[in-house]
Amino acid sequence: MGFTAIAVLVALLQYFFFGLQVGRARGKYGVDAPAISGHPEFERYFRVHMNTLEQLVMMVPSAFVFAHFVGDSWAAIAVAVFVVGRFIYFRSYVADPASRGLGFALTALPTLVMVIGSLIAIARVLIAGGTLA
Amino acid sequence: MGFTAIAVLVALLQYFFFGLQVGRARGKYGVDAPAISGHPEFERYFRVHMNTLEQLVMMVPSAFVFAHFVGDSWAAIAVAVFVVGRFIYFRSYVADPASRGLGFALTALPTLVMVIGSLIAIARVLIAGGTLA
Amino acid sequence: MGFTAIAVLVALLQYFFFGLQVGRARGKYGVDAPAISGHPEFERYFRVHMNTLEQLVMMVPSAFVFAHFVGDSWAAIAVAVFVVGRFIYFRSYVADPASRGLGFALTALPTLVMVIGSLIAIARVLIAGGTLA
Numbered sequence: 001m002g003f004t005a006i007a008v009l010v011a012l013l014q015y016f017f018f019g020l021q022v023g024r025a026r027g028k029y030g031v032d033a034p035a036i037s038g039h040p041e042f043e044r045y046f047r048v049h050m051n052t053l054e055q056l057v058m059m060v061p062s063a064f065v066f067a068h069f070v071g072d073s074w075a076a077i078a079v080a081v082f083v084v085g086r087f088i089y090f091r092s093y094v095a096d097p098a099s100r101g102l103g104f105a106l107t108a109l110p111t112l113v114m115v116i117g118s119l120i121a122i123a124r125v126l127i128a129g130g131t132l133a
Numbered sequence: 134m135g136f137t138a139i140a141v142l143v144a145l146l147q148y149f150f151f152g153l154q155v156g157r158a159r160g161k162y163g164v165d166a167p168a169i170s171g172h173p174e175f176e177r178y179f180r181v182h183m184n185t186l187e188q189l190v191m192m193v194p195s196a197f198v199f200a201h202f203v204g205d206s207w208a209a210i211a212v213a214v215f216v217v218g219r220f221i222y223f224r225s226y227v228a229d230p231a232s233r234g235l236g237f238a239l240t241a242l243p244t245l246v247m248v249i250g251s252l253i254a255i256a257r258v259l260i261a262g263g264t265l266a
Numbered sequence: 267m268g269f270t271a272i273a274v275l276v277a278l279l280q281y282f283f284f285g286l287q288v289g290r291a292r293g294k295y296g297v298d299a300p301a302i303s304g305h306p307e308f309e310r311y312f313r314v315h316m317n318t319l320e321q322l323v324m325m326v327p328s329a330f331v332f333a334h335f336v337g338d339s340w341a342a343i344a345v346a347v348f349v350v351g352r353f354i355y356f357r358s359y360v361a362d363p364a365s366r367g368l369g370f371a372l373t374a375l376p377t378l379v380m381v382i383g384s385l386i387a388i389a390r391v392l393i394a395g396g397t398l399a
Contacts, residue, residue, distance in 0.1 A: 034309040
């Protein structure tokens with residue numbers, strides 16, 4: 001699980017960095033807690049952080065299950081694509097929310113590959129009459 | 134962990150489906166990103182997705198811990214109840230937010246059973262003088 | 267993983283308790299679903315729950331990785347600090363959002379220690395030519 005763990009931890013640090021940007025945007029655009037709206041620029045940083053949270057909830061468990069049933073290196077590569085995709089998402093969303101498609105696809109896709117890939121791998125073990133550890 | 138993994142992956146796919154409904158509702162009700170409010174129908178889809186996120190954060194780790202300390206099949210059954218409950222939640226919330234009680238209970242309950250059940254199982258191991266792996 | 271599992275489950279129960287407070291505040295301050303704003307007091311409870319969710323997504327996987335590569339007891343201690351910090355965060359945020367700094371630091375810090383500590387521990391294994399299990 002080592003390489004997957006490294007990649008997931010890097011994704012979590014990236015998410016922490018996005019959270020810091022939200023805090024910075026609170027000060028810059030004068031949006032005090034508990035408000036989460038009030039300035040369109042602030043809302044972009046807020047949504048990047050929130051959407052990354054939404055994606056991580058699906059990506060992190062999928063990565064460890066995929067590492068277990070398919071392979072540590074393959075899971076680590078998928079998570080690396082996720083991290084690059086999220087960086088593109090951050091850059092493009094802050095510039096123009098309408099341009100967020102590519103970055104979104106580059107994070108949703110590796111996660112879906114890991115979810116579907118894990119289900120197939122587990123099904124093949126079961127069909128072959130094997131036992132799941 | 135195999136059956137629990139399958140059930141959790143299905144719950145994550147269901148969550149992904151709820152996310153797609155939010156995107157579809159953005160177009161249908163004219164709520165462009167980064168806005169997360171502005172049309173009551175859109176807000177229902179948004180809240181279903183968000184509430185499922187809130188629940189998954191608690192359900193997924195509980196399921197794997199419960200599978201480890203109590204049993205793979207029991208955890209998979211609890212997660213299956215969660216998935217059915219979430220589908221009822223989705224259907225009823227979109228129809229009328231005030232009717233979301235049953236679906237909510239059917240997802241909160243299996244999660245609480247897994248959290249409390251795991252704590253009891255771990256406590257019993259410790260009291261019996263066993264070691265935790 | 268036993269002590270880490272106990273500490274994480276307690277953190278999840280605390281998070282569930284914060285969720286119940288949001289439901290209670292909905293009734294008390296007359297903010298019906300699907301609205302998530304409309305009364306400043308309600309928004310405090312809502313943001314405490316949401317911010318705890320944001321933190322848990324990073325804390326829970328970090329705790330299990332840290333337990334695996336550094337040690338079960340150390341991870342459990344870090345998670346215990348997190349739980350105490352979250353309780354201070356809850357109390358201070360509801361009293362005055364501007365005073366949330368200490369509670370926030372006491373939850374962000376143990377999580378960062380676990381993320382960075384895990385990365386260092388894994389790097390040391392790799393540098394020593396060891397294999398990651």
